[in-house]
Amino acid sequence: MSNLTIQWPDANAEQVEAAKGRLDVARRRLVARSPDGILSVLGTVLDQWRNPASKWRQRFMGEFPALSGFSPEIVSAGLDLALEHWTGDALAEAVRAELDSGRRSPSHRVAPFSMTSVLLAGAIPMPSLLACLLPLCVQSPVLVKSASRDPITPNLLAGSIAEVDPELGRCMEVVSFPGSDRESLERFLAAECVVASGSDETIREINQRVRPSQRFVAYGHKLSIAVVRGAGCSDDKLPGIADALALDVALWDQLGCLSPVCIFVVGDDARGATGRLSHALADALAREQSARPRGEVDAEVAAVIRHEREEARMRAANGAEIVLRESEGSHWTVVGETDATWRPNPLHRFVRVHPVPGFDELPDALTPVVRNLSSVALAGFDDDLEKLDATRVELSRLGVPRLCPAGRLQAPPIGWHHDGLPVVLPLTRFSSFESSGP
Incomplete structure (x- = not known):
């Protein structure tokens, strides 16, 4: 009698693949939506996070300090200072400042990536908030791998988006898997655009895994x-x-x-x-x-x-x-x-x-x-x-x-050039239309 070996699929890898499938379906509605309408929804979400009395901010304060190791006083003060000027209007202004020239030109078109994978790192919530929101600002559905030290921020953000706009909420998926799970990582990194934060070693490893045809936006040790x-x-x-x-x-x-x-x-x-x-x-x-x-x-x-x-x-x-x-x-x-x-x-x-x-x-x-x-x-x-x-x-x-x-290091404007890069330009691409004439 021969031995029968059954290979079970990697549960985490299947989770990633299923999330990608849902995002592919959601993308078809996302690209048909008005960019200004999307920014309006995300602005409403930001305003909820800025409000200490909001449901989502209260849930965050109830869960995050114990998991992250930060005292509640530090978390509250850090959020108050950092989010003070992160208004919906400020987000819209930052995006339009970079994209309006292309959107208004008859010879150019902003072409969103079919999917953006965002690899989060660290335990500070503001970079995670912004990294998850920005692909949506340019009509790209976002697949997020939460950081081991902060699985809370992206999941609560996804919930808050879905509450304001269920259709837009379906354009963000959050997955979690160990860094040692190579199959899940390969599937996660298959998106047209990959954004990663982490140590220089992590950035080098991911850079070796993405193809030259992909867009890779990296934020290393700073x-x-x-x-x-x-x-x-x-x-x-x-x-x-x-x-x-x-x-x-x-x-x-x-x-x-x-x-x-x-x-x-x-x-x-x-x-x-x-x-x-x-x-x-x-x-x-x-x-x-x-x-x-x-x-x-x-x-x-x-x-x-x-x-x-x-x-x-x-x-x-x-x-x-x-x-x-x-x-x-x-x-x-x-x-x-x-x-x-x-x-x-x-x-x-x-x-x-x-x-x-x-x-x-x-x-x-x-x-x-x-x-x-x-x-x-x-x-x-x-x-x-x-x-x-x-x-x-x-x-x-x-x-x-x-x-x-001094005193403002922890409160950059929402449109700041992180690591010297533009805010949303690296997360999208442009198509140019040329006529036959001179």
Whole structure:
């Protein structure tokens, strides 16, 4: 008697394939809809998420903090700040600013992709919200793989869209499968357009799997910093600067690409201002811990924080003029450094403050991180707008995508050029019509 082996289909892969089939059916209605009508629906959805009293926001607050590890106070404050200006009108303006010229031209047509697969990463909800909404803005149905640390945001978003407009709700499907499930991943990545966020290693792996004929929009590892003008750290200005920077550090526990990993104090009196700012920032982070507590960390992270604290303490004992301020636990740490040398940062509200004696030295100080910079917060320039303009120009020449005031790092406008890319242009394509004449 021969042995009979039955190969059961991969349940996750079949889930992905079924979702793709439903999206293919929904696409036929989506492409026939008015782009302005779609934007109106998505604007209504955004307004619901912006409203703390809405059903969807309440459900999110009830589920997300415990799963993500963020305190409820941090989640509430982070959403309030980030979504403050993410209105329906702002979304429509951002999309139209990029697409209207093509839509209005008789010789061009915006041609949506038949499907967009979006691979989410991380635990911060705003990037996930936007990544899921944008393909719909350009009439492409969206297949979403939720992040392991945040399966809540895309599923609640899909539910909120379906409640406002069931037909449009059928144009978003959310799937979940382990990263090790290669068959499911291959089927997921078969869409005409693929959007992925994650580590540089993840981006390289996906890039090897997509075909040259596909559109691949990638968002890899990024980080942010702050640049403070030393001469602007006067006694009357310092508390406000410290409070703004502490908010940037504390929100989302310093774990997002918009969180500042360090602060550079530049120009006249850089070393003296570094010490003063370090103390003021420590006091501000202590207040943040009382108002918006940091989430708990595992033993490995706590050990890394202890190691970096001890390393700074040892350097100070050997004569280095280092400022070390720390909470009783691992909740926050400030290290005022003696120079601009890049050092490891364990995050979770651990921040280094570096002196840079001259503005002409800032590009060299940024060399280790400049290719991974997402945003730079600027402070201390109120009484020297000429220096502010010069600093903006220099940082833009270095390729920094976004410059903003301190205290606003975690609140980019909805139309910001993430990693220097347009908002929706990478998610669509254009057809051009040529006449036979000259």
